[in-house]
Amino acid sequence: MKLLRYGPVGSEKPGVLDEGGKIRDLSGVIADISGDVLSDKGLAQLSDLDLESLPVVEGEPRxxxxVGNIGKIMCIGLNYSDHAAEAGQPVPKEPILFMKATSAVCGPNDDVEIPRNSRKTDWEVELAVxxxxxxxxxxxxxxxxxxxxxxVANDVSEREFQSERGGGWTKGKSHDTFGPLGPWLVTRDEVPDPQALNLxxxxxxxxxxDGSTATMVFSxxxxxxxxxxxxxxxxGDVISTGTPPGVGMGIKPNPVFLKPGQEMKLGVEGLGIQLQKTVQA
Incomplete structure (x- = not known):
């Protein structure tokens, strides 16, 4: 199944994508894509639904x-050896852990804000769990x-805040809109091998x-x-599993960073595509 949430910010409704690519409204069945709905039992109950009997969501809603009501977002740093190399860091012997604030989460096609006083806002396509x-x-x-x-996740990062200001990575990872998730939550039965996905x-x-989850340091x-x-x-917790090479800070000899008015388009095989425009905060 491809589960999703649609509607205005803060008032999203649950939905499911049918085989024809139409959004079907699940709000008469469940309150949100969260909590017990994400359990094996909850997902099994949804999979038994006759999607054709559910209302079609008309138009093109936001x-x-x-996923709603996220408890925490754990992220893995330098989890692709070639990304570690472009960052000038050794391949980690154990996973590097950091957190992204849940207030950073936004929709997959929402605008991404460039923080005030930012000089090094960067992109990172990732597989999220x-x-x-x-x-x-x-x-x-x-x-x-x-x-x-x-x-799909975009672990948007402000590199100066992250690495040049001391005190850990979290403040460079947690600005509002730095956590686009979606468009869909693809249930695990449709992803037989998470280590065989192009992104x-x-x-x-x-x-x-342009990479593959096959090259992750830690699966x-x-x-x-x-x-x-x-x-x-x-x-309902989310894990963002790291990014392949090609981030802005790794471009040689002159790193490239995001400015207002640009467009990011990103995807993970079988999990959909995100499209964001950058705006000044």
Whole structure:
């Protein structure tokens, strides 16, 4: 299934994409794409629905983040060896963990703000994982059973705030609109191997990133297991799993960063496409 949320900011309704690409309204069945809906039982109940019997959503509504009521967003740094190289960093021996504020989350096609006083706002296409079952001290073999589904993420980052101002990465990752998610939450049964997905990103129609999750340093299963040794992953938590090479700071000899008035287009194989314009905050 491809689950989504549509409507104005703060008033999104749950929906599902049918085989013809039409949005079907789920608001008569569930309140949101969150909580118990993301459990195996909840997803099984949705999969049993006759989608043709659900109301069609007319027009082209705004698409919101594909999951609601996110508890926490965990992110993995330098999880592609060639991205670590372009960043001038060694390949990590253990996953590098940081958090992105949930207030950064926005829809996949919403405008992305360039923060005030920013000089180095950058792009990062990533595979994101949405947790569907509480995970604590899980093994790698068990890990993927705790996934509700997968989606596209753009881990927008202000590099100066992140790396040149001290005090950790979070403030360079958490400006409003720095966390576009979606367009869809694709349930795990439709993603048999999360380590075999192509992902890409264009800026103003120039291909900047073109990679594959096959080259991750730490796999999705390894990441979930690792995180669960240090914290409980709850239903609806999101994990952003790292970005392939091609980010702005890695362009040699002169790094390239985002300015207001630009366009980012990005996607992950089978998970949909995002399209954002940059605006001044």
């Amino acid at each position: 698409i919101g983040a594909c 949405v947790i569907g079952k509480r995970a604590k001290y899980v093994t790698e073999e068990e890990a993927l059973d705790h996934v509700a589904g997968y989606c 890409w990103l264009d800026v103003d129609n120039v291909r900047r990133q 999705v299963a390894e990441i979930i297991s690792y995180l669960s040794q240090f914290m409980t992953l709850n239903v």
